[in-house]
Amino acid sequence: xxxxxxxxxxxxxxxxxxxxxxxxxxxxxxxxxxxxxxxxxxxxxxxxxxxxxxxxxxxxxxxxxxxxxxxxxxxxxxxxxxxxxxxxxxxxxxxxxxxxxxxxxxxxxxxxxxxxxxxxxxxxxxxxxxxxxxxxxxxxxxxxxxxxxxxxxxxxxxxxxxxxxxxxxxxxxxxxxxxxxxxxxxxxxxxxxxxxxxxxxxxxxxxxxxxxxxxxxxxxxxxxxxxxxxxxxxxxxxxxxxxxxxxxxxxxxxxxxxxxxxxxxxxxxxxxxxxxxxxxxxxxxxxxxxxxxxxxxxxxxxxxxxxxxxxxxxxx
Ligand SMILES: [Fe+2]
Ligand SMILES: [Fe+2]
Numbered sequence: 001x002x003x004x005x006x007x008x009x010x011x012x013x014x015x016x017x018x019x020x021x022x023x024x025x026x027x028x029x030x031x032x033x034x035x036x037x038x039x040x041x042x043x044x045x046x047x048x049x050x051x052x053x054x055x056x057x058x059x060x061x062x063x064x065x066x067x068x069x070x071x072x073x074x075x076x077x078x079x080x081x082x083x084x085x086x087x088x089x090x091x092x093x094x095x096x097x098x099x100x101x102x103x104x105x106x107x108x109x110x111x112x113x114x115x116x117x118x119x120x121x122x123x124x125x126x127x128x129x130x131x132x133x134x135x136x137x138x139x140x141x142x143x144x145x146x147x148x149x150x151x152x153x154x155x156x157x158x159x160x161x162x163x164x165x166x167x168x169x170x171x172x173x174x175x176x177x178x179x180x181x182x183x184x185x186x187x188x189x190x191x192x193x194x195x196x197x198x199x200x201x202x203x204x205x206x207x208x209x210x211x212x213x214x215x216x217x218x219x220x221x222x223x224x225x226x227x228x229x230x231x232x233x234x235x236x237x238x239x240x241x242x243x244x245x246x247x248x249x250x251x252x253x254x255x256x257x258x259x260x261x262x263x264x265x266x267x268x269x270x271x272x273x274x275x276x277x278x279x280x281x282x283x284x285x286x287x288x289x290x291x292x293x294x295x296x297x298x299x300x301x302x303x304x305x306x307x308x309x310x311x312x313x314x315x316x
Pocket of ligand 1: 133136166239243
């Protein structure tokens with residue numbers, strides 16, 4: 001990208017601050033330990049409970065009280081609730097929480113995110129993602145081979161092989177998380193096919209690499225910042241770095257391939273890329289329904305983010 005994918009991703013994120021549940025704490029929303037020991041008015045609690053139609057259990061009370069201090073509970077280690085009078089309850093709880101700015105409360109309630117028992121949608125989603133990472137191992141191995149046949153610079157092929165190694169690591173990282181959540185990922189299989197001519201490789205790379213993998217890099221950054229599950233957030237912290245590199249690799253392969261093609265072939269590559277870019281907002285909206293433990297991205301913000309990103313890569 002004329003071009004630095006990293007710059008495009010960051011510029012898109014900055015353009016849509018509402019993409020983040022934690023809004024203003026994009027750079028520092030790491031959870032911190034908290035300890036709460038408070039006597040609270042039952043009437044105040046009941047107002048919150050009525051709003052959410054939830055019952056008064058210790059976890060819920062702890063969340064409400066932490067929420068009133070602008071903190072969102074991300075992990076609860078202990079919780080005790082005692083009714084001290086008809087008007088008041090005493091709550092003692094501890095765990096981790098993140099600071100959230102007033103007016104920017106999470107749209108997703110954390111209580112739905114835990115506890116994660118085997119077979120929850122999170123496990124299934126992680127297994128699906130692990131499967132896709134494993135499929136990327138195959139894609140990069142195949143791409144390195146195809147580039148070698150087409151006489152591409154060795155540097156591009158080496159970067160593909162390094163990317164395949166990254167993807168292997170992502171697959172095992174997410175696979176382990178999926179199994180922790182009760183689901184074993186499937187193993188992808190690739191069908192043999194004839195090596196494609198340059199123009200086909202360029203079209204495939206423009207769609208799968210320049211658009212979808214680059215957008216996946218952006219989503220990985222979003223997950224590394226917003227996943228309610230701490231281990232998922234950490235996993236995506238390292239995956240995001242790699243994915244930004246992979247997206248950039250796609251753009252570098254694109255530049256090399258386009259330089260070899262005639263005007264007509266280049267036009268077909270660009271047309272494919274434009275069509276893929278046009279599908280991003282709907283694609284992003286669909287992906288926003290993933291479990292909050294994985295990412296907290298509102299559908300409208302996801303779509304807006306995709307628009308920002310699409311306009312930047314279309315201009316690149
Ligand atoms: Fe990956
Ligand atoms: Fe990747």
